[in-house]
Amino acid sequence: MTMKSKPVSEAKFDCRKSDLTQIVAIDGPAGAGKSSVSKEVARRMGMAFLDSGAMYRAATWWAMDQGVSLSDPEALARCTEDLPLDLQHEDGDLRVVVDGRDITDQIRTPEVTRNIKYLDGLQKVRTPLVRIQRAIAAGRPTVAEGRDMGTVVFPDARCKIYLDATIEERTRRRAGQLDAQGTPYDLGALQADIEERDNNDMTRQVAPLQKAKDAYILDTSSLSFEEVVQEIIQRAEAVL
Numbered sequence: 001m002t003m004k005s006k007p008v009s010e011a012k013f014d015c016r017k018s019d020l021t022q023i024v025a026i027d028g029p030a031g032a033g034k035s036s037v038s039k040e041v042a043r044r045m046g047m048a049f050l051d052s053g054a055m056y057r058a059a060t061w062w063a064m065d066q067g068v069s070l071s072d073p074e075a076l077a078r079c080t081e082d083l084p085l086d087l088q089h090e091d092g093d094l095r096v097v098v099d100g101r102d103i104t105d106q107i108r109t110p111e112v113t114r115n116i117k118y119l120d121g122l123q124k125v126r127t128p129l130v131r132i133q134r135a136i137a138a139g140r141p142t143v144a145e146g147r148d149m150g151t152v153v154f155p156d157a158r159c160k161i162y163l164d165a166t167i168e169e170r171t172r173r174r175a176g177q178l179d180a181q182g183t184p185y186d187l188g189a190l191q192a193d194i195e196e197r198d199n200n201d202m203t204r205q206v207a208p209l210q211k212a213k214d215a216y217i218l219d220t221s222s223l224s225f226e227e228v229v230q231e232i233i234q235r236a237e238a239v240l
């Protein structure tokens with residue numbers, strides 16, 4: 001699946017409401033394992049995979065690249081409308097391309113991660129991105145992961161999961177990923193970082209991270225990756 005790189009504001013999509021029910025909506029805090037679990041559930045169920053966080057990351061990277069002031073909400077909104085985003089799925093992996101440049105790795109840098117907070121609380125930034133998210137899912141069964149999939153973007157999704165884990169466990173998992181990359185870190189700083197992102201995600205005025213009323217809450221703290229994947233597939237198969 002490829003989203004062609006027209007500016008976000010010019011893209012036209014057919015987005016019938018009835019299409020939006022074949023959705024597995026997975027939300028949860030940073031480091032709960034949403035991305036890897038969602039990707040694997042999508043692969044096994046033959047569904048499309050939507051990584052909405054990658055879009056907020058791409059919009060942030062683009063604003064930084066274009067030299068837009070992160071303290072200017074109107075400029076950030078205009079910049080997001082013009083975002084020439086192209087999401088390419090290759091062999092189960094997502095490549096994020098902006099203006100013809102593959103920025104898959106750049107959007108994961110600590111600098112981009114730190115700056116997302118300037119954009120993700122702005123309604124005018126979220127609106128065009130939500131439009132793309134619904135368009136991607138329109139007409140195809142999709143596993144969508146993020147912070148507001150079950151509450152705002154796909155409120156009609158039949159299967160909603162809120163993936164959680166203790167702060168200690170999420171910090172431990174992030175540390176494991178950095179160990180694997182050979183990236184040095186300070187454990188206390190890592191935990192403080194995740195707590196700050198939790199706080200930002202949960203307390204912002206627009207589309208805060210919340211448990212949807214009809215979401216199934218899955219605490220993964222003491223579950224293996226395989227157990228989490230199995231549990232979600234079972235729930236999805238029961239309702240879709």
Ligand code: DC
Nearest residue numbers: 052053054056116120146147148197
């Ligand atoms: O899932 P992630 O860590 O790649 O997401 C990056 C940031 O994007 C996250 O800190 C909050 C924001 N985000 C959001 O506001 N809404 C979403 N649906 C997904 C991500």
